[in-house]
Amino acid sequence: MESDALFANTGSRGERPLRGMGWNPTKPIQPHKPFRGWIERSDGGRLLACVVGCDLLKECGSWDVRFAAKGVVLEKLFDRRVIMVTGKGGVGKTTITAALARVAAKQGKRVLALDLERDLESPSTLLRLLGGPDAFRKDEPYVISPQISCARLTPRGGHFQFLIDQVPFKMMAQAAMNSKYLTRFLMAAPGFQELGLIYRMLPYIRKDPKTGRAHYDVVLVDLPATGHALALTSLPKPFLQIFQGGPIRAAIEEAQHYFYDTKVTGAVAVTLPEPLPVSETFELLDGLRRDRVPIAGVIVNRIPQDPFEDSERQSLLEFFLTHRNEVLGEWSLRRILRAREALERLQQGFAEQGRVPLLTLEEQWVEQPGACMAALMQIFLDEPWLMQAA
Amino acid sequence: MTLDDERPKQQKADEEMQGEHLNQGAARDALRGVLQNKRIVVCCGAGGVGKTTTSAALGVAGALLGRKTLVVTIDPARRLADALGMPAHADTPQRVDIARLVPEQQDIQGSLDFWMVQPFPIFDEMIRTLSASPEDAERIYKTRIYQATRHLVAGMQEYMAGESLFQFYSRRTYDLIVLDTPPSRNAIDFLNAPDQILRFLDSRILRVFAPSESSGFFLNRARKLLNSVFEQVAGLSFLSDTQEFVGLMLHIFDTLQEHADTVRRVLASPESSHLLVTSPDPLALEEALYFQRVLLERHIPFGGFLLNRSLADHPKHSFLSLSAEKRESWGTLPMSLQDAFEKLEPLAAHEYALSEQHFDLYHRLVMLAGKQSWALAAPHLGEDIEDLRGLFRLVDALLPRLVAAVA
Numbered sequence: 198m199e200s201d202a203l204f205a206n207t208g209s210r211g212e213r214p215l216r217g218m219g220w221n222p223t224k225p226i227q228p229h230k231p232f233r234g235w236i237e238r239s240d241g242g243r244l245l246a247c248v249v250g251c252d253l254l255k256e257c258g259s260w261d262v263r264f265a266a267k268g269v270v271l272e273k274l275f276d277r278r279v280i281m282v283t284g285k286g287g288v289g290k291t292t293i294t295a296a297l298a299r300v301a302a303k304q305g306k307r308v309l310a311l312d313l314e315r316d317l318e319s320p321s322t323l324l325r326l327l328g329g330p331d332a333f334r335k336d337e338p339y340v341i342s343p344q345i346s347c348a349r350l351t352p353r354g355g356h357f358q359f360l361i362d363q364v365p366f367k368m369m370a371q372a373a374m375n376s377k378y379l380t381r382f383l384m385a386a387p388g389f390q391e392l393g394l395i396y397r398m399l400p401y402i403r404k405d406p407k408t409g410r411a412h413y414d415v416v417l418v419d420l421p422a423t424g425h426a427l428a429l430t431s432l433p434k435p436f437l438q439i440f441q442g443g444p445i446r447a448a449i450e451e452a453q454h455y456f457y458d459t460k461v462t463g464a465v466a467v468t469l470p471e472p473l474p475v476s477e478t479f480e481l482l483d484g485l486r487r488d489r490v491p492i493a494g495v496i497v498n499r500i501p502q503d504p505f506e507d508s509e510r511q512s513l514l515e516f517f518l519t520h521r522n523e524v525l526g527e528w529s530l531r532r533i534l535r536a537r538e539a540l541e542r543l544q545q546g547f548a549e550q551g552r553v554p555l556l557t558l559e560e561q562w563v564e565q566p567g568a569c570m571a572a573l574m575q576i577f578l579d580e581p582w583l584m585q586a587a
Numbered sequence: 588m589t590l591d592d593e594r595p596k597q598q599k600a601d602e603e604m605q606g607e608h609l610n611q612g613a614a615r616d617a618l619r620g621v622l623q624n625k626r627i628v629v630c631c632g633a634g635g636v637g638k639t640t641t642s643a644a645l646g647v648a649g650a651l652l653g654r655k656t657l658v659v660t661i662d663p664a665r666r667l668a669d670a671l672g673m674p675a676h677a678d679t680p681q682r683v684d685i686a687r688l689v690p691e692q693q694d695i696q697g698s699l700d701f702w703m704v705q706p707f708p709i710f711d712e713m714i715r716t717l718s719a720s721p722e723d724a725e726r727i728y729k730t731r732i733y734q735a736t737r738h739l740v741a742g743m744q745e746y747m748a749g750e751s752l753f754q755f756y757s758r759r760t761y762d763l764i765v766l767d768t769p770p771s772r773n774a775i776d777f778l779n780a781p782d783q784i785l786r787f788l789d790s791r792i793l794r795v796f797a798p799s800e801s802s803g804f805f806l807n808r809a810r811k812l813l814n815s816v817f818e819q820v821a822g823l824s825f826l827s828d829t830q831e832f833v834g835l836m837l838h839i840f841d842t843l844q845e846h847a848d849t850v851r852r853v854l855a856s857p858e859s860s861h862l863l864v865t866s867p868d869p870l871a872l873e874e875a876l877y878f879q880r881v882l883l884e885r886h887i888p889f890g891g892f893l894l895n896r897s898l899a900d901h902p903k904h905s906f907l908s909l910s911a912e913k914r915e916s917w918g919t920l921p922m923s924l925q926d927a928f929e930k931l932e933p934l935a936a937h938e939y940a941l942s943e944q945h946f947d948l949y950h951r952l953v954m955l956a957g958k959q960s961w962a963l964a965a966p967h968l969g970e971d972i973e974d975l976r977g978l979f980r981l982v983d984a985l986l987p988r989l990v991a992a993v994a
Contacts (some may be wrong), residue, residue, distance in 0.1 A: 286634015287866065318714035363820050378792050378809045385787030387742030422634045424769065428741035438735035470916075472973060503933070509927035516924060522902050523913070526935035528967065 217387070274493055274554075275301050275415055276585050277463040279402055279455060281490070283420040284467035285477045289498040293467050294419040295326035296570060300577040302344035306414035309338060309401055310347040311378050313394050313420060321349050322473070323419050326570070346413075348401070355393030356383045358400070363444055391429045392445070395452050402455050415507065422463075423481045430456070430488040456490055463493025468543075470500050472534035479546050494554035494582060497540065503533045510534065556581050609900050609949065614961035617985055621890050622649045622763065625860045627756065627853060628890070629766045631777055632864035633874060637895040640972045641864045642767035642964070643671070644981040646699050649763045650685055651982070651989050657755055660767035661704050661748050661962035668890065671975055678708040688979050689990060700761070706747035707737055713750060717839040732832040744769065745780045753846040756853060778861075778887065781851040787825050788844035797834040860890035865952075866944040867897040875955055891961035892952045899949040899964040901942035 274280060274297075282294045290310075298310040311322040317334040325331035329341045336354035338346040353374075360370035373379055383389050398418065404411045420426040433449050440446040456462050464485050468478040478495060485492055505513070510530070517527040540557070547553055558576070577583050601991075621628060622645060630642045639660050646658035657680055668675040671683050680702035686695055714733075717725040727733050736743065748769075755764055768777040786792070792843055795810050817826050818877045853859060865871040882889040920928070943963075952962035966984045968977065980990060 286636070287868075288635060297881065344694065359820070360822070373812065376809065376812060378795055379784045379813065381789070381792050382796075385742075385783045387746065388739050389742075391741040425741075431738070431740050435735040435738040438738070439732060439825060440821055441824040442823070444820050445825075446822070504934075505927060505932040506923075508923050509930065512921065512924045513927045513931065516920075520917070524935065525902065525938050526931045528898070529934040529938050530931070 199391065271479045272358050274463060274465070275304060276307060277459075277461060277491075277493065278336065278411055278414065279416050279418065279462040281418040281462065281464045282467060283423065283424075283426040283464060283481065285469070285481075286422040288467045288469050288474055290422075291322050291419050292326060292573075293465070293496055293498065294417050294574045296577055297465075297583070298327060298345060298347075298415075298417045300574050300583060301415040301417070302342070303574065303578065306344070307412075308345045309413040309416045310345070310418060311418045312347065312349045312403065313418065314349055314351055315390070316351055317349055317352070318426050323345075323347060339400075350394055350397040352384065352390035352397075353380070354392030356380075356389075357395030357396070359393070359396050359444075359448070369582055388432055388436065391432050392449075394429065395432065396448050399448060399452060399455075402461075403451065405444065408490065423477055423484075427481070427484040427488070430485065430490050459491040462491055464490050465493050466495045468495060468497055470497055470539040472535070472539060472542075475539045475542050475546075478543070479550070481508055482550065494556060494557045495543070496558065497543065498558050499560045500540070500557050501529065501532045501536050503537070505533070556580060556582060594622055608705050609946075609964055611963055614953075614963040616703075617891060617961040618653070618963055619648075619986055621860045621862075622654050623654070625763065625858060627752075627764045627766060627859040629777075629854065629859065629861045630864050631768050631769065631861055631878065636866040636868075637865050637982050638864045639767050640978070641893060641895055642765045642979070643701070643884075644972075644978050644985065646701070646987060647685060647978050648766045648986055649765065650697035650699040650983045651689070651695065654762035655698050655760070656763045656765065657700045657702065657761040658767065659702050659704060659748070659751065659755070660764045661744055661769040668701070671701055671978075673703075675703055676705060677702065678705060683975070685975065693795065693990065697762075697780055702751075704744060704748045704751060706740075706743040709747040709751050709754075710736070710743070713843070714839065718747075718835075719838055723835055727832070727835045730832045730835070731828050742755050746784060749781060749784060749847055749850050750843065753850050757805075757849070778881065778885070781847055781854070784847050785844060788840050788847060793833055793837060797837055798830045798834045807823055821939075855885070855887050857888055860888050862890045864893045864895050866895050867899070867941075867948055871948060872951055872955070875952060879955065879960075889960055891956055891963060894945075894949055894952055894962060894964040896937070896967045896968050897945040897949060897964050898942035899945040900966045901938070901945070 252336070280297065282290050284290050294310060298308050302308045310323055310327060312321050312395040314321070317336065320331035321329075321333065322331065324333055324339065324347050327341050327345060327347050329339050329347055333339050333349065336351050336357075340346045355372060357374050360373050361367055364370050364373065377484065398416075401413060401416050402411070420429065433453050436448060436449055438539060440449070466478050466481050466485075468474045482495075483494060512534070513526075513530050514534070517530065521527070543555065547555070558573075628649075630638050630645070632638045642658050642660060646656050649656035658710055659680075673681045673683065680700035683699040683701050685699050689695055704773075711728075712726050715721075716725050718727065736972060747950060752764065752766065755761055795813055814826065817829075854861075861882060863875055865875060871894070879889060949962065949964045956962040963985065968980055968984070972978055979990060
């Protein structure tokens with residue numbers, strides 16, 4: 198179990214060389230405090246927002262997944278170099294990726310955010326959220342600030358990169374890419390698009406053989422939704438069967454070397470506190486374990502605010518059963534109940550499948566556009582799981 | 588200024604009094620027409636908008652309208668399959684027992700089958716039925732490429748969804764096929780898939796990989812280039828493996844191409860209709876505009892917009908403006924309830940603001956739809972649809988009176 202691997206060596210962790218301002222074994226981690234903050238949706242309008250909340254965790258009972266408060270050592274997310282963000286469609290993957298990128302940058306890391314795309318025709322939301330021009334149409338990193346770059350990677354870019362690396366002259370690679378036959382094959386043969394994307398990611402992940410240093414401290418990958426993300430992570434097995442030798446095989450093996458290493462890579466699953474997204478999260482975690490991708494944590498986004506005591510929820514529910522459609526609020530109440538049930542299911546699932554760090558973001562209604570990404574960053578900066586311990 | 592404000596105050600008040608303030612009669616008739624007359628209904632939309640659930644509900648509606656209906660989904664929403672009492676990994680479509688939720692006096696002519704695309708059963712059957720001989724099929728099964736492909740998820744689903752659509756369409760087992768498209772960031776992705784498949788299956792391209800036979804100058808040149816590239820990058824075994832596989836499959840690829848071509852033609856014909864399922868997301872309007880334009884450009888029949896899980900049709904009574912009489916009508920409320928109401932108030936205000944936003948979005952979609960198409964708002968039923976009963980409720984909200992009463 199990859200997630201268990203996070204905890205397996207708790208006792209001996211102090212012996213591991215610590216990088217930079219990494220975890221300090223002599224300093225106890227502070228108990229979790231309640232946070233408030235906001236996040237805005239990608240269009241920047243007056244919209245729903247999220248807040249990290251401990252209140253809810255407290256109410257939901259013994260959240261052993263929230264082990265920070267129990268003194269269990271937390272594997273710091275940004276100790277890993279490659280963080281892959283995925284989850285069901287529409288749960289907020291891209292927004293979370295952008296916020297994580299900004300937080301890592303604020304912690305002094307050189308960050309690269311990667312947007313994996315089919316082509317560059319439509320604008321990149323990730324680039325926009327990071328403050329870059331969303332219509333940037335080149336398959337290369339766009340430098341947003343000295344700390345943050347963002348690149349839009351495409352299968353075609355990966356195929357081209359591969360040819361450049363393999364054939365003696367760039368002109369030959371260009372000629373091959375101009376070949377209708379080859380490009381049609383590469384874009385339509387099952388799995389070759391994903392292969393191209395994986396290849397395109399490699400230069401950003403591998404360390405410079407001379408200096409032994411990676412180009413970026415943290416590479417955040419905005420993966421596609423569950424199904425396509427798992428199509429990507431399950432690719433190596435059949436392709437290693439097909440390619441018995443040569444540089445394609447070497448590249449896949451190199452990718453596996455990075456992606457399977459808990460010290461290098463961690464997947465973050467974003468979800469919502471609703472039945473279907475929670476079910477899909479379990480399927481996603483199962484798939485990631487099967488494909489040996491280390492799981493770094495789960496982020497539950499848009500948890501509705503719950504100001505009620507248990508008894509109040511109960512009496513309100515009874516009231517609405519007898520007074521249907523008389524006043525507003527029933528929809529909100531049911532949403533809260535659904536969210537609580539979803540969180541309990543997550544907790545139960547983690548108890549059965551192995552523990553996973555869990556971060557909850559509570560929803561807030563915000564009036565002021567613009568202030569939100571910064572506020573979400575503030576939450577993340579306070580979060581022990583993400584924080585660089587001082 | 589919202590569209591909402593532009594409507595005469597009196598009209599607005601009247602509609603609100605009726606509880607049904609969206610006036611969706613025409614849109615409902617249009618959707619009913621689509622389900623009654625089309626052979627293929629394609630549900631497009633970005634990930635997470637509820638495409639699979641909507642597709643299933645449209646399937647139920649199709650069956651209630653008397654059609655032999657099949658819902659094909661590519662989304663791995665196992666829970667929905669569970670809820671419908673369906674095995675998630677069946678090799679063939681499974682019958683959904685809708686009769687148990689319909690009152691006895693309502694006679695159902697139609698039926699509903701549900702299927703989650705399983706690429707490999709289709710792939711295997713395709714090889715079995717299309718190979719020149721059973722020996723050829725056996726030889727294909729033994730190739731390394733075939734063995735590896737069985738573990739490949741990427742790309743295979745799209746291919747096999749197309750092939751299964753062809754099979755169901757041409758066998759005429761079903762009157763209506765509702766197709767749920769794979770989750771993607773972009774609703775357009777699915778529309779590009781057939782072209783890409785067709786280009787790939789273009790036998791001229793695949794012949795390049797086939798064992799050499801006499802052919803034209805350009806083909807030979809292309810083959811030489813490919814051979815040299817693949818020898819360098821993939822090792823000799825890849826090339827010989829591919830040649831063996833493609834050689835055996837060439838005939839199958841040709842048939843597959845014909846099938847893909849048929850599918851593309853049918854999807855672009857008046858026999859089909861494409862719906863855009865969208866959620867009340869701020870980006871929904873932008874997406875709808877883009878989708879409509881692309882369909883128009885490619886001459887693909889566009890049905891309408893389905894605004895899913897919205898509060899557009901939410902009751903308009905505000906929690907904040909509770910009249911004194913209303914409070915009195917409840918009698919004396921227990922203390923705990925009074926506290927709870929106080930805490931509920933900001934949430935209800937939020938709910939109200941959301942419903943205003945969704946209402947506004949809905950009207951913009953109606954404007955965008957114009958006279959040629961339609962926009963229909965499905966209500967937020969307050970929960971995820973988790974069973975057949977839930978689907979019936981959604982059907983009832985989309986097309987009221989289709990089912991006499993949900994048991």
